[in-house]
Amino acid sequence: MIKKILYTLFVLFLFFLYSIMEDSAAGRLKGNLTFGHKTSENKQTRASPADTSQYSIQITGPSNVVTINGKIVQSTPDTTDKKNSIRVSGEGNRVSIIQTDHSSEVTVSQKGSHNQVHISQK
């Protein structure tokens, strides 16, 4: 009985290690951010090259739209702690974040007027 429990725990531990590796691999995928009305590549200012899912973004100007969801965040396994940071200044900016990680952390700073933030952590 004890052997079975230990075997189960060992399998869970291996799954945890796999999840970390998978997260790093998924993090190498580059997501798309939309600036104004055109889509451009992720403009990361301090992103770790090994894991772009831990992003840090700084944007200045009016009417920017920053959407971070889908591939990068949602495809990340539920086992890695995320510490994301976004800074936006200007007017009419909109930041939308959806995180489905088991444990997640996000920081959003906005300066200006008529800005919107939507954060969903599930």
Place this chain on the structure above:
Amino acid sequence: MKKISVVFLAMVLAMGMAMAQKTAWLTQSGTSNSATITQNALVSGDATAIYADQSGNSNSLVSSQSGKSNYVKLTEEGSSNVASMQQFALNNGTSNLGYTNTADVTQSGSSNNVSLTQKENGSGTDYSNNTAHATQSGSSNTFNLTQGSANGMSINASYLVQSGNSNVSGIGQYGLTNYSEISQNNIGNGLGNGNYASLNQVNPTLFPNSTLSASSWDISNSWQDGGQNNILAISQTGISVLQKATSDQDGYNNKTTINQVSMNEQDVISTQRGTDDNIIVSQSN
């Protein structure tokens, strides 16, 4: 082998505990900014936390948290800011330990509005520990708080300070034990006029037995200091072994109404200093 097993088990548990947190940090400065934050950990049972800081006018925050323990800290500086927050604590059906909703709210300015709901996730005889601290400084501010649900057996506590004129607070506490502190004043200007505070404390009615009654109580402490035309309305209803309402008003043309309904001990200590004041106390079974 056993030592290795214990260490390995501890590692797995530690990893699980370290992962159980959802946290959102928000800072907005300017005017007419809005934020919506949703944290849903009903399945995972994670803890949730929101730290929101808004400065400027006409800003808004809408938040919803569902987790084992939920925490929100909101700081707003400016006028005409609106915050609507909901916290739903998971429950295990047998105990209130560890299933908590906690809120710390600070607003400075005028015409600000806070609406806060803290309760257990679900209905019936569920449990939750709810605590709210709120401070509003300025005039024409509104604070509405609901803790617990009609047939739940929550433990509720709220602490409210409103400094200024024409502030309004409405607090409903529904649970096994309810505690409230309300202070409306105008410390900076010496007068606090036209403030209104209402408090409704209600015990669950599903199982009015002696065991439940023995662990139930309602306590209210309220102050309206240094002004005129202030109104205080307190209602305590249920099965608790003790209902106690303490009120203090300083000024003139102030009104206090206290209504207690219970089969057990009922205490009222009401003080008014000034002229043209009015107190109405009703105690019944």
